[in-house]
Amino acid sequence: MEVPAIEATGLAKSYGKLQVLTGVDLRVPAGSVFCLLGPNGAGKTTTVRILTTLTRPDAGTARVAGHDVVRDRAGVRRAISLTGQYAAVDALQTGAENLRMMARLAGASRRDARVRAGELLERFGLTEAANRRAGTYSGGMRRRLDLAAGLAGQAAVIFLDEPTTGLDLTSRQAMWEVVDGLVGSGTTVFLTTQYLEEADRLAARIAVVDHGRVVAEGSPAQLKARFGDQRLDLDLADRAAFEAAAALLGARVVQRDDARLTLGVTTDGSAAHVRSVLDEIDPSGTAVRRFALHSATLDDVFLSLTARKEPAVV
Structure with a gap:
Protein backbone atom coordinates (compact mmCIF):
# COMPACT_ATOMS: atom_id res chain seq x y z
CA MET A 1 0.00 0.00 0.00
CA GLU A 2 1.32 3.43 -0.94
CA VAL A 3 2.27 5.63 2.01
CA PRO A 4 0.00 8.70 2.07
CA ALA A 5 1.54 12.16 1.88
CA ILE A 6 -0.63 13.25 4.81
CA GLU A 7 -2.38 11.08 7.37
CA ALA A 8 -4.24 12.37 10.42
CA THR A 9 -6.30 10.50 12.98
CA GLY A 10 -8.50 11.99 15.69
CA LEU A 11 -7.05 15.50 15.63
CA ALA A 12 -8.54 17.63 18.39
CA LYS A 13 -7.81 21.18 19.46
CA SER A 14 -9.46 23.56 21.91
CA TYR A 15 -8.74 27.12 22.96
CA GLY A 16 -10.15 27.44 26.44
CA LYS A 17 -13.76 26.29 26.29
CA LEU A 18 -13.89 26.66 22.50
CA GLN A 19 -13.55 23.30 20.74
CA VAL A 20 -12.11 24.02 17.30
CA LEU A 21 -11.38 20.44 16.21
CA THR A 22 -13.25 17.49 17.67
CA GLY A 23 -11.68 14.51 15.89
CA VAL A 24 -10.50 15.13 12.34
CA ASP A 25 -9.38 12.16 10.22
CA LEU A 26 -7.65 12.75 6.88
CA ARG A 27 -5.75 10.67 4.36
CA VAL A 28 -4.15 12.41 1.38
CA PRO A 29 -2.56 10.33 -1.42
CA ALA A 30 0.83 11.48 -2.66
CA GLY A 31 0.90 13.46 -5.90
CA SER A 32 -2.66 14.77 -5.65
CA VAL A 33 -4.61 17.91 -4.81
CA PHE A 34 -6.65 17.57 -1.63
CA CYS A 35 -9.04 20.35 -0.70
CA LEU A 36 -10.42 21.13 2.75
CA LEU A 37 -13.66 23.10 2.62
CA GLY A 38 -15.79 24.53 5.40
CA PRO A 39 -17.52 27.66 6.64
CA ASN A 40 -15.60 30.30 8.58
CA GLY A 41 -14.67 28.98 12.00
CA ALA A 42 -15.07 25.33 10.97
CA GLY A 43 -11.44 24.47 11.77
CA LYS A 44 -9.72 24.63 8.37
CA THR A 45 -6.85 26.92 9.34
CA THR A 46 -6.33 25.15 12.67
CA THR A 47 -5.99 21.87 10.78
CA VAL A 48 -3.41 23.42 8.46
CA ARG A 49 -1.50 24.88 11.43
CA ILE A 50 -1.33 21.47 13.09
CA LEU A 51 -0.20 19.70 9.92
CA THR A 52 2.50 22.33 9.34
CA THR A 53 3.77 22.13 12.98
CA LEU A 54 2.70 25.67 13.89
CA THR A 55 0.18 24.38 16.47
CA ARG A 56 0.29 21.26 18.63
CA PRO A 57 -2.87 19.13 18.72
CA ASP A 58 -4.48 18.39 22.06
CA ALA A 59 -5.18 14.84 20.89
CA GLY A 60 -4.72 12.66 17.83
CA THR A 61 -1.78 11.97 15.55
CA ALA A 62 -0.64 13.22 12.17
CA ARG A 63 2.18 12.43 9.77
CA VAL A 64 3.23 14.57 6.84
CA ALA A 65 5.66 13.21 4.23
CA GLY A 66 6.36 10.36 6.64
CA HIS A 67 7.22 12.60 9.62
CA ASP A 68 5.25 12.93 12.84
CA VAL A 69 4.09 16.54 13.28
CA VAL A 70 4.83 16.51 17.02
CA ARG A 71 7.88 14.25 17.40
CA ASP A 72 9.64 15.23 14.16
CA ARG A 73 8.75 18.85 13.51
CA ALA A 74 12.08 19.52 11.79
CA GLY A 75 11.51 16.67 9.36
CA VAL A 76 8.06 17.97 8.49
CA ARG A 77 9.34 21.49 7.94
CA ARG A 78 12.08 20.28 5.59
CA ALA A 79 9.49 18.50 3.46
CA ILE A 80 6.80 21.18 3.18
CA SER A 81 6.03 24.67 2.02
CA LEU A 82 3.24 26.85 3.43
CA THR A 83 1.53 29.86 1.92
CA GLY A 84 -0.90 31.45 4.36
CA GLN A 85 -3.86 33.73 3.92
CA TYR A 86 -1.84 36.95 4.05
CA ALA A 87 1.15 38.03 2.00
CA ALA A 88 4.42 37.74 3.96
CA VAL A 89 7.21 39.07 1.77
CA ASP A 90 10.20 41.29 2.57
CA ALA A 91 9.09 44.75 1.53
CA LEU A 92 12.69 46.04 1.40
CA GLN A 93 13.81 43.46 -1.16
CA THR A 94 12.86 43.39 -4.82
CA GLY A 95 10.53 40.73 -6.14
CA ALA A 96 13.43 38.86 -7.69
CA GLU A 97 15.46 39.07 -4.48
CA ASN A 98 12.58 37.67 -2.45
CA LEU A 99 12.27 34.66 -4.74
CA ARG A 100 16.02 34.03 -4.98
CA MET A 101 16.26 34.17 -1.19
CA MET A 102 13.44 31.66 -0.75
CA ALA A 103 14.95 29.29 -3.30
CA ARG A 104 18.35 29.52 -1.60
CA LEU A 105 16.78 28.83 1.80
CA ALA A 106 15.22 25.73 0.25
CA GLY A 107 18.69 24.52 -0.76
CA ALA A 108 19.03 25.66 -4.38
CA SER A 109 22.37 26.79 -5.78
CA ARG A 110 22.79 30.45 -6.75
CA ARG A 111 22.33 29.61 -10.40
CA ASP A 112 19.27 27.41 -9.82
CA ALA A 113 17.76 30.02 -7.51
CA ARG A 114 18.13 32.67 -10.20
CA VAL A 115 16.54 30.43 -12.83
CA ARG A 116 13.69 29.44 -10.51
CA ALA A 117 13.01 33.07 -9.59
CA GLY A 118 12.83 34.02 -13.26
CA GLU A 119 10.39 31.21 -14.01
CA LEU A 120 8.10 32.19 -11.15
CA LEU A 121 8.20 35.90 -11.96
CA GLU A 122 7.09 35.14 -15.50
CA ARG A 123 4.44 32.63 -14.43
CA PHE A 124 2.84 35.10 -12.03
CA GLY A 125 3.07 38.11 -14.32
CA LEU A 126 5.71 39.94 -12.27
CA THR A 127 8.63 40.08 -14.70
CA GLU A 128 8.30 43.82 -15.34
CA ALA A 129 8.28 44.49 -11.59
CA ALA A 130 11.09 42.05 -10.79
CA ASN A 131 13.60 44.73 -9.81
CA ARG A 132 11.20 46.91 -7.84
CA ARG A 133 11.05 46.72 -4.06
CA ALA A 134 8.13 44.58 -2.93
CA GLY A 135 6.99 47.46 -0.72
CA THR A 136 5.99 49.34 -3.87
CA TYR A 137 3.78 46.50 -5.13
CA SER A 138 -0.01 46.68 -5.08
CA GLY A 139 -1.87 44.34 -2.75
CA GLY A 140 -2.60 41.90 -5.57
CA MET A 141 1.02 41.91 -6.74
CA ARG A 142 2.26 41.25 -3.21
CA ARG A 143 -0.14 38.31 -2.96
CA ARG A 144 1.15 36.87 -6.24
CA LEU A 145 4.75 37.32 -5.07
CA ASP A 146 3.93 35.56 -1.81
CA LEU A 147 2.43 32.63 -3.73
CA ALA A 148 5.49 32.46 -5.93
CA ALA A 149 7.76 32.50 -2.86
CA GLY A 150 5.91 29.50 -1.46
CA LEU A 151 6.73 27.58 -4.63
CA ALA A 152 10.39 28.57 -4.81
CA GLY A 153 11.64 25.35 -3.23
CA GLN A 154 11.08 21.73 -4.16
CA ALA A 155 8.78 20.73 -1.29
CA ALA A 156 7.15 17.30 -1.32
CA VAL A 157 3.95 18.72 0.19
CA ILE A 158 2.68 22.26 -0.38
CA PHE A 159 0.02 23.79 1.83
CA LEU A 160 -2.00 26.60 0.27
CA ASP A 161 -4.31 28.21 2.83
CA GLU A 162 -6.86 30.25 0.84
CA PRO A 163 -4.11 31.21 -1.63
CA THR A 164 -6.21 33.08 -4.20
CA THR A 165 -8.31 35.23 -1.88
CA GLY A 166 -8.29 38.77 -3.26
CA LEU A 167 -6.76 37.83 -6.61
CA ASP A 168 -8.38 38.71 -9.91
CA LEU A 169 -9.55 35.92 -12.22
CA THR A 170 -6.43 36.05 -14.41
CA SER A 171 -4.14 35.64 -11.40
CA ARG A 172 -6.30 32.86 -9.99
CA GLN A 173 -6.16 30.99 -13.28
CA ALA A 174 -2.36 31.37 -13.31
CA MET A 175 -2.27 29.81 -9.86
CA TRP A 176 -4.46 26.93 -11.06
CA GLU A 177 -2.00 26.23 -13.86
CA VAL A 178 0.86 26.23 -11.36
CA VAL A 179 -0.97 23.71 -9.18
CA ASP A 180 -1.62 21.47 -12.19
CA GLY A 181 2.09 21.57 -12.98
CA LEU A 182 3.08 20.74 -9.41
CA VAL A 183 0.84 17.69 -9.26
CA GLY A 184 2.10 16.59 -12.66
CA SER A 185 5.61 16.49 -11.21
CA GLY A 186 4.53 14.42 -8.20
CA THR A 187 4.03 17.15 -5.58
CA THR A 188 1.12 16.90 -3.14
CA VAL A 189 -1.00 20.03 -2.69
CA PHE A 190 -3.20 20.57 0.37
CA LEU A 191 -5.59 23.42 -0.40
CA THR A 192 -8.15 25.40 1.54
CA THR A 193 -10.27 27.87 -0.36
CA GLN A 194 -13.37 30.05 -0.17
CA TYR A 195 -14.00 29.50 -3.89
CA LEU A 196 -15.96 26.32 -4.48
CA GLU A 197 -15.38 26.39 -8.23
CA GLU A 198 -11.65 26.40 -7.44
CA ALA A 199 -12.01 23.21 -5.42
CA ASP A 200 -14.09 21.68 -8.21
CA ARG A 201 -11.47 22.65 -10.78
CA LEU A 202 -8.38 21.48 -8.88
CA ALA A 203 -9.10 18.82 -6.28
CA ALA A 204 -8.98 15.07 -6.81
CA ARG A 205 -10.58 14.69 -3.41
CA ILE A 206 -12.43 17.05 -1.08
CA ALA A 207 -13.19 16.91 2.63
CA VAL A 208 -15.82 19.20 4.11
CA VAL A 209 -15.29 20.16 7.73
CA ASP A 210 -17.98 21.69 9.92
CA HIS A 211 -18.04 22.29 13.67
CA GLY A 212 -14.55 20.83 13.97
CA ARG A 213 -15.06 17.50 12.22
CA VAL A 214 -15.18 16.06 8.72
CA VAL A 215 -18.81 15.73 7.63
CA ALA A 216 -18.19 14.33 4.13
CA GLU A 217 -15.34 13.31 1.86
CA GLY A 218 -15.03 12.24 -1.77
CA SER A 219 -14.18 13.42 -5.25
CA PRO A 220 -16.12 16.46 -6.53
CA ALA A 221 -18.17 14.20 -8.80
CA GLN A 222 -18.92 11.75 -5.98
CA LEU A 223 -20.04 14.50 -3.63
CA LYS A 224 -22.29 16.08 -6.23
CA ALA A 225 -23.81 12.69 -7.07
CA ARG A 226 -24.28 11.83 -3.39
CA PHE A 227 -26.10 15.06 -2.58
Missing part, protein backbone atom coordinates in the same frame (compact mmCIF):
# COMPACT_ATOMS: atom_id res chain seq x y z
CA GLY A 228 -28.08 15.43 -5.79
CA ASP A 229 -27.00 15.31 -9.42
CA GLN A 230 -29.56 18.01 -10.20
CA ARG A 231 -31.08 21.04 -8.49
CA LEU A 232 -34.73 21.91 -8.90
CA ASP A 233 -35.29 25.68 -8.65
CA LEU A 234 -38.82 26.69 -7.66
CA ASP A 235 -40.21 30.19 -8.24
CA LEU A 236 -43.10 30.66 -5.79
CA ALA A 237 -46.18 32.76 -6.47
CA ASP A 238 -46.21 34.83 -3.28
CA ARG A 239 -44.74 35.11 0.22
CA ALA A 240 -47.26 32.75 1.81
CA ALA A 241 -46.58 30.05 -0.79
CA PHE A 242 -42.83 30.56 -0.38
CA GLU A 243 -42.90 30.14 3.41
CA ALA A 244 -45.23 27.14 3.20
CA ALA A 245 -43.01 25.39 0.63
CA ALA A 246 -39.86 26.13 2.64
CA ALA A 247 -41.47 24.63 5.75
CA LEU A 248 -42.56 21.49 3.89
CA LEU A 249 -39.20 20.93 2.20
CA GLY A 250 -37.13 21.64 5.33
CA ALA A 251 -33.53 20.40 5.08
CA ARG A 252 -33.98 19.49 1.42
CA VAL A 253 -33.67 23.19 0.54
CA VAL A 254 -30.10 23.91 -0.56
CA GLN A 255 -30.66 27.43 -1.90
CA ARG A 256 -33.07 30.07 -0.67
CA ASP A 257 -33.64 33.58 -2.02
CA ASP A 258 -36.19 35.40 0.13
CA ALA A 259 -36.19 38.48 -2.09
CA ARG A 260 -36.96 36.55 -5.29
CA LEU A 261 -39.15 33.94 -3.56
CA THR A 262 -37.13 31.05 -4.99
CA LEU A 263 -36.05 27.76 -3.42
CA GLY A 264 -33.50 25.24 -4.68
CA VAL A 265 -33.99 21.54 -3.90
CA THR A 266 -31.74 18.58 -4.67
CA THR A 267 -33.26 16.01 -7.02
CA ASP A 268 -32.20 13.08 -9.17
CA GLY A 269 -33.56 14.95 -12.19
CA SER A 270 -36.17 12.34 -13.08
CA ALA A 271 -39.65 13.41 -14.15
CA ALA A 272 -41.13 11.25 -11.39
CA HIS A 273 -39.17 12.99 -8.65
CA VAL A 274 -39.83 16.50 -10.00
CA ARG A 275 -43.55 15.67 -10.23
CA SER A 276 -43.48 14.32 -6.68
CA VAL A 277 -41.93 17.51 -5.28
CA LEU A 278 -44.42 19.71 -7.16
CA ASP A 279 -47.36 17.62 -5.99
CA GLU A 280 -46.11 17.81 -2.41
CA ILE A 281 -45.77 21.59 -2.19
CA ASP A 282 -48.33 22.64 -4.79
CA PRO A 283 -51.26 20.21 -4.94
CA SER A 284 -53.57 22.94 -6.24
CA GLY A 285 -51.20 24.02 -9.01
CA THR A 286 -51.19 27.67 -7.92
CA ALA A 287 -48.20 28.00 -5.57
CA VAL A 288 -45.35 27.47 -8.11
CA ARG A 289 -45.13 29.98 -10.93
CA ARG A 290 -42.29 28.22 -12.75
CA PHE A 291 -39.49 25.74 -12.15
CA ALA A 292 -36.15 24.85 -13.74
CA LEU A 293 -33.60 22.04 -13.49
CA HIS A 294 -29.88 22.72 -13.19
CA SER A 295 -26.81 20.54 -12.75
CA ALA A 296 -25.78 20.41 -9.10
CA THR A 297 -22.68 22.39 -8.09
CA LEU A 298 -20.35 22.23 -5.13
CA ASP A 299 -22.27 25.22 -3.78
CA ASP A 300 -25.31 22.95 -3.43
CA VAL A 301 -23.20 20.23 -1.82
CA PHE A 302 -21.60 22.69 0.58
CA LEU A 303 -24.89 24.18 1.69
CA SER A 304 -26.38 20.72 2.21
CA LEU A 305 -23.38 19.41 4.13
CA THR A 306 -22.94 22.28 6.52
CA ALA A 307 -26.51 21.77 7.67
CA ARG A 308 -26.07 17.98 8.17
CA LYS A 309 -25.77 16.34 11.56
CA GLU A 310 -24.15 13.03 10.68
CA PRO A 311 -20.89 12.43 8.76
CA ALA A 312 -21.12 11.07 5.25
CA VAL A 313 -18.15 9.49 3.47
CA VAL A 314 -18.27 8.81 -0.25
Whole structure:
Protein backbone atom coordinates (compact mmCIF):
# COMPACT_ATOMS: atom_id res chain seq x y z
CA MET A 1 0.00 0.00 0.00
CA GLU A 2 1.32 3.43 -0.94
CA VAL A 3 2.27 5.63 2.01
CA PRO A 4 0.00 8.70 2.07
CA ALA A 5 1.54 12.16 1.88
CA ILE A 6 -0.63 13.25 4.81
CA GLU A 7 -2.38 11.08 7.37
CA ALA A 8 -4.24 12.37 10.42
CA THR A 9 -6.30 10.50 12.98
CA GLY A 10 -8.50 11.99 15.69
CA LEU A 11 -7.05 15.50 15.63
CA ALA A 12 -8.54 17.63 18.39
CA LYS A 13 -7.81 21.18 19.46
CA SER A 14 -9.46 23.56 21.91
CA TYR A 15 -8.74 27.12 22.96
CA GLY A 16 -10.15 27.44 26.44
CA LYS A 17 -13.76 26.29 26.29
CA LEU A 18 -13.89 26.66 22.50
CA GLN A 19 -13.55 23.30 20.74
CA VAL A 20 -12.11 24.02 17.30
CA LEU A 21 -11.38 20.44 16.21
CA THR A 22 -13.25 17.49 17.67
CA GLY A 23 -11.68 14.51 15.89
CA VAL A 24 -10.50 15.13 12.34
CA ASP A 25 -9.38 12.16 10.22
CA LEU A 26 -7.65 12.75 6.88
CA ARG A 27 -5.75 10.67 4.36
CA VAL A 28 -4.15 12.41 1.38
CA PRO A 29 -2.56 10.33 -1.42
CA ALA A 30 0.83 11.48 -2.66
CA GLY A 31 0.90 13.46 -5.90
CA SER A 32 -2.66 14.77 -5.65
CA VAL A 33 -4.61 17.91 -4.81
CA PHE A 34 -6.65 17.57 -1.63
CA CYS A 35 -9.04 20.35 -0.70
CA LEU A 36 -10.42 21.13 2.75
CA LEU A 37 -13.66 23.10 2.62
CA GLY A 38 -15.79 24.53 5.40
CA PRO A 39 -17.52 27.66 6.64
CA ASN A 40 -15.60 30.30 8.58
CA GLY A 41 -14.67 28.98 12.00
CA ALA A 42 -15.07 25.33 10.97
CA GLY A 43 -11.44 24.47 11.77
CA LYS A 44 -9.72 24.63 8.37
CA THR A 45 -6.85 26.92 9.34
CA THR A 46 -6.33 25.15 12.67
CA THR A 47 -5.99 21.87 10.78
CA VAL A 48 -3.41 23.42 8.46
CA ARG A 49 -1.50 24.88 11.43
CA ILE A 50 -1.33 21.47 13.09
CA LEU A 51 -0.20 19.70 9.92
CA THR A 52 2.50 22.33 9.34
CA THR A 53 3.77 22.13 12.98
CA LEU A 54 2.70 25.67 13.89
CA THR A 55 0.18 24.38 16.47
CA ARG A 56 0.29 21.26 18.63
CA PRO A 57 -2.87 19.13 18.72
CA ASP A 58 -4.48 18.39 22.06
CA ALA A 59 -5.18 14.84 20.89
CA GLY A 60 -4.72 12.66 17.83
CA THR A 61 -1.78 11.97 15.55
CA ALA A 62 -0.64 13.22 12.17
CA ARG A 63 2.18 12.43 9.77
CA VAL A 64 3.23 14.57 6.84
CA ALA A 65 5.66 13.21 4.23
CA GLY A 66 6.36 10.36 6.64
CA HIS A 67 7.22 12.60 9.62
CA ASP A 68 5.25 12.93 12.84
CA VAL A 69 4.09 16.54 13.28
CA VAL A 70 4.83 16.51 17.02
CA ARG A 71 7.88 14.25 17.40
CA ASP A 72 9.64 15.23 14.16
CA ARG A 73 8.75 18.85 13.51
CA ALA A 74 12.08 19.52 11.79
CA GLY A 75 11.51 16.67 9.36
CA VAL A 76 8.06 17.97 8.49
CA ARG A 77 9.34 21.49 7.94
CA ARG A 78 12.08 20.28 5.59
CA ALA A 79 9.49 18.50 3.46
CA ILE A 80 6.80 21.18 3.18
CA SER A 81 6.03 24.67 2.02
CA LEU A 82 3.24 26.85 3.43
CA THR A 83 1.53 29.86 1.92
CA GLY A 84 -0.90 31.45 4.36
CA GLN A 85 -3.86 33.73 3.92
CA TYR A 86 -1.84 36.95 4.05
CA ALA A 87 1.15 38.03 2.00
CA ALA A 88 4.42 37.74 3.96
CA VAL A 89 7.21 39.07 1.77
CA ASP A 90 10.20 41.29 2.57
CA ALA A 91 9.09 44.75 1.53
CA LEU A 92 12.69 46.04 1.40
CA GLN A 93 13.81 43.46 -1.16
CA THR A 94 12.86 43.39 -4.82
CA GLY A 95 10.53 40.73 -6.14
CA ALA A 96 13.43 38.86 -7.69
CA GLU A 97 15.46 39.07 -4.48
CA ASN A 98 12.58 37.67 -2.45
CA LEU A 99 12.27 34.66 -4.74
CA ARG A 100 16.02 34.03 -4.98
CA MET A 101 16.26 34.17 -1.19
CA MET A 102 13.44 31.66 -0.75
CA ALA A 103 14.95 29.29 -3.30
CA ARG A 104 18.35 29.52 -1.60
CA LEU A 105 16.78 28.83 1.80
CA ALA A 106 15.22 25.73 0.25
CA GLY A 107 18.69 24.52 -0.76
CA ALA A 108 19.03 25.66 -4.38
CA SER A 109 22.37 26.79 -5.78
CA ARG A 110 22.79 30.45 -6.75
CA ARG A 111 22.33 29.61 -10.40
CA ASP A 112 19.27 27.41 -9.82
CA ALA A 113 17.76 30.02 -7.51
CA ARG A 114 18.13 32.67 -10.20
CA VAL A 115 16.54 30.43 -12.83
CA ARG A 116 13.69 29.44 -10.51
CA ALA A 117 13.01 33.07 -9.59
CA GLY A 118 12.83 34.02 -13.26
CA GLU A 119 10.39 31.21 -14.01
CA LEU A 120 8.10 32.19 -11.15
CA LEU A 121 8.20 35.90 -11.96
CA GLU A 122 7.09 35.14 -15.50
CA ARG A 123 4.44 32.63 -14.43
CA PHE A 124 2.84 35.10 -12.03
CA GLY A 125 3.07 38.11 -14.32
CA LEU A 126 5.71 39.94 -12.27
CA THR A 127 8.63 40.08 -14.70
CA GLU A 128 8.30 43.82 -15.34
CA ALA A 129 8.28 44.49 -11.59
CA ALA A 130 11.09 42.05 -10.79
CA ASN A 131 13.60 44.73 -9.81
CA ARG A 132 11.20 46.91 -7.84
CA ARG A 133 11.05 46.72 -4.06
CA ALA A 134 8.13 44.58 -2.93
CA GLY A 135 6.99 47.46 -0.72
CA THR A 136 5.99 49.34 -3.87
CA TYR A 137 3.78 46.50 -5.13
CA SER A 138 -0.01 46.68 -5.08
CA GLY A 139 -1.87 44.34 -2.75
CA GLY A 140 -2.60 41.90 -5.57
CA MET A 141 1.02 41.91 -6.74
CA ARG A 142 2.26 41.25 -3.21
CA ARG A 143 -0.14 38.31 -2.96
CA ARG A 144 1.15 36.87 -6.24
CA LEU A 145 4.75 37.32 -5.07
CA ASP A 146 3.93 35.56 -1.81
CA LEU A 147 2.43 32.63 -3.73
CA ALA A 148 5.49 32.46 -5.93
CA ALA A 149 7.76 32.50 -2.86
CA GLY A 150 5.91 29.50 -1.46
CA LEU A 151 6.73 27.58 -4.63
CA ALA A 152 10.39 28.57 -4.81
CA GLY A 153 11.64 25.35 -3.23
CA GLN A 154 11.08 21.73 -4.16
CA ALA A 155 8.78 20.73 -1.29
CA ALA A 156 7.15 17.30 -1.32
CA VAL A 157 3.95 18.72 0.19
CA ILE A 158 2.68 22.26 -0.38
CA PHE A 159 0.02 23.79 1.83
CA LEU A 160 -2.00 26.60 0.27
CA ASP A 161 -4.31 28.21 2.83
CA GLU A 162 -6.86 30.25 0.84
CA PRO A 163 -4.11 31.21 -1.63
CA THR A 164 -6.21 33.08 -4.20
CA THR A 165 -8.31 35.23 -1.88
CA GLY A 166 -8.29 38.77 -3.26
CA LEU A 167 -6.76 37.83 -6.61
CA ASP A 168 -8.38 38.71 -9.91
CA LEU A 169 -9.55 35.92 -12.22
CA THR A 170 -6.43 36.05 -14.41
CA SER A 171 -4.14 35.64 -11.40
CA ARG A 172 -6.30 32.86 -9.99
CA GLN A 173 -6.16 30.99 -13.28
CA ALA A 174 -2.36 31.37 -13.31
CA MET A 175 -2.27 29.81 -9.86
CA TRP A 176 -4.46 26.93 -11.06
CA GLU A 177 -2.00 26.23 -13.86
CA VAL A 178 0.86 26.23 -11.36
CA VAL A 179 -0.97 23.71 -9.18
CA ASP A 180 -1.62 21.47 -12.19
CA GLY A 181 2.09 21.57 -12.98
CA LEU A 182 3.08 20.74 -9.41
CA VAL A 183 0.84 17.69 -9.26
CA GLY A 184 2.10 16.59 -12.66
CA SER A 185 5.61 16.49 -11.21
CA GLY A 186 4.53 14.42 -8.20
CA THR A 187 4.03 17.15 -5.58
CA THR A 188 1.12 16.90 -3.14
CA VAL A 189 -1.00 20.03 -2.69
CA PHE A 190 -3.20 20.57 0.37
CA LEU A 191 -5.59 23.42 -0.40
CA THR A 192 -8.15 25.40 1.54
CA THR A 193 -10.27 27.87 -0.36
CA GLN A 194 -13.37 30.05 -0.17
CA TYR A 195 -14.00 29.50 -3.89
CA LEU A 196 -15.96 26.32 -4.48
CA GLU A 197 -15.38 26.39 -8.23
CA GLU A 198 -11.65 26.40 -7.44
CA ALA A 199 -12.01 23.21 -5.42
CA ASP A 200 -14.09 21.68 -8.21
CA ARG A 201 -11.47 22.65 -10.78
CA LEU A 202 -8.38 21.48 -8.88
CA ALA A 203 -9.10 18.82 -6.28
CA ALA A 204 -8.98 15.07 -6.81
CA ARG A 205 -10.58 14.69 -3.41
CA ILE A 206 -12.43 17.05 -1.08
CA ALA A 207 -13.19 16.91 2.63
CA VAL A 208 -15.82 19.20 4.11
CA VAL A 209 -15.29 20.16 7.73
CA ASP A 210 -17.98 21.69 9.92
CA HIS A 211 -18.04 22.29 13.67
CA GLY A 212 -14.55 20.83 13.97
CA ARG A 213 -15.06 17.50 12.22
CA VAL A 214 -15.18 16.06 8.72
CA VAL A 215 -18.81 15.73 7.63
CA ALA A 216 -18.19 14.33 4.13
CA GLU A 217 -15.34 13.31 1.86
CA GLY A 218 -15.03 12.24 -1.77
CA SER A 219 -14.18 13.42 -5.25
CA PRO A 220 -16.12 16.46 -6.53
CA ALA A 221 -18.17 14.20 -8.80
CA GLN A 222 -18.92 11.75 -5.98
CA LEU A 223 -20.04 14.50 -3.63
CA LYS A 224 -22.29 16.08 -6.23
CA ALA A 225 -23.81 12.69 -7.07
CA ARG A 226 -24.28 11.83 -3.39
CA PHE A 227 -26.10 15.06 -2.58
CA GLY A 228 -28.08 15.43 -5.79
CA ASP A 229 -27.00 15.31 -9.42
CA GLN A 230 -29.56 18.01 -10.20
CA ARG A 231 -31.08 21.04 -8.49
CA LEU A 232 -34.73 21.91 -8.90
CA ASP A 233 -35.29 25.68 -8.65
CA LEU A 234 -38.82 26.69 -7.66
CA ASP A 235 -40.21 30.19 -8.24
CA LEU A 236 -43.10 30.66 -5.79
CA ALA A 237 -46.18 32.76 -6.47
CA ASP A 238 -46.21 34.83 -3.28
CA ARG A 239 -44.74 35.11 0.22
CA ALA A 240 -47.26 32.75 1.81
CA ALA A 241 -46.58 30.05 -0.79
CA PHE A 242 -42.83 30.56 -0.38
CA GLU A 243 -42.90 30.14 3.41
CA ALA A 244 -45.23 27.14 3.20
CA ALA A 245 -43.01 25.39 0.63
CA ALA A 246 -39.86 26.13 2.64
CA ALA A 247 -41.47 24.63 5.75
CA LEU A 248 -42.56 21.49 3.89
CA LEU A 249 -39.20 20.93 2.20
CA GLY A 250 -37.13 21.64 5.33
CA ALA A 251 -33.53 20.40 5.08
CA ARG A 252 -33.98 19.49 1.42
CA VAL A 253 -33.67 23.19 0.54
CA VAL A 254 -30.10 23.91 -0.56
CA GLN A 255 -30.66 27.43 -1.90
CA ARG A 256 -33.07 30.07 -0.67
CA ASP A 257 -33.64 33.58 -2.02
CA ASP A 258 -36.19 35.40 0.13
CA ALA A 259 -36.19 38.48 -2.09
CA ARG A 260 -36.96 36.55 -5.29
CA LEU A 261 -39.15 33.94 -3.56
CA THR A 262 -37.13 31.05 -4.99
CA LEU A 263 -36.05 27.76 -3.42
CA GLY A 264 -33.50 25.24 -4.68
CA VAL A 265 -33.99 21.54 -3.90
CA THR A 266 -31.74 18.58 -4.67
CA THR A 267 -33.26 16.01 -7.02
CA ASP A 268 -32.20 13.08 -9.17
CA GLY A 269 -33.56 14.95 -12.19
CA SER A 270 -36.17 12.34 -13.08
CA ALA A 271 -39.65 13.41 -14.15
CA ALA A 272 -41.13 11.25 -11.39
CA HIS A 273 -39.17 12.99 -8.65
CA VAL A 274 -39.83 16.50 -10.00
CA ARG A 275 -43.55 15.67 -10.23
CA SER A 276 -43.48 14.32 -6.68
CA VAL A 277 -41.93 17.51 -5.28
CA LEU A 278 -44.42 19.71 -7.16
CA ASP A 279 -47.36 17.62 -5.99
CA GLU A 280 -46.11 17.81 -2.41
CA ILE A 281 -45.77 21.59 -2.19
CA ASP A 282 -48.33 22.64 -4.79
CA PRO A 283 -51.26 20.21 -4.94
CA SER A 284 -53.57 22.94 -6.24
CA GLY A 285 -51.20 24.02 -9.01
CA THR A 286 -51.19 27.67 -7.92
CA ALA A 287 -48.20 28.00 -5.57
CA VAL A 288 -45.35 27.47 -8.11
CA ARG A 289 -45.13 29.98 -10.93
CA ARG A 290 -42.29 28.22 -12.75
CA PHE A 291 -39.49 25.74 -12.15
CA ALA A 292 -36.15 24.85 -13.74
CA LEU A 293 -33.60 22.04 -13.49
CA HIS A 294 -29.88 22.72 -13.19
CA SER A 295 -26.81 20.54 -12.75
CA ALA A 296 -25.78 20.41 -9.10
CA THR A 297 -22.68 22.39 -8.09
CA LEU A 298 -20.35 22.23 -5.13
CA ASP A 299 -22.27 25.22 -3.78
CA ASP A 300 -25.31 22.95 -3.43
CA VAL A 301 -23.20 20.23 -1.82
CA PHE A 302 -21.60 22.69 0.58
CA LEU A 303 -24.89 24.18 1.69
CA SER A 304 -26.38 20.72 2.21
CA LEU A 305 -23.38 19.41 4.13
CA THR A 306 -22.94 22.28 6.52
CA ALA A 307 -26.51 21.77 7.67
CA ARG A 308 -26.07 17.98 8.17
CA LYS A 309 -25.77 16.34 11.56
CA GLU A 310 -24.15 13.03 10.68
CA PRO A 311 -20.89 12.43 8.76
CA ALA A 312 -21.12 11.07 5.25
CA VAL A 313 -18.15 9.49 3.47
CA VAL A 314 -18.27 8.81 -0.25
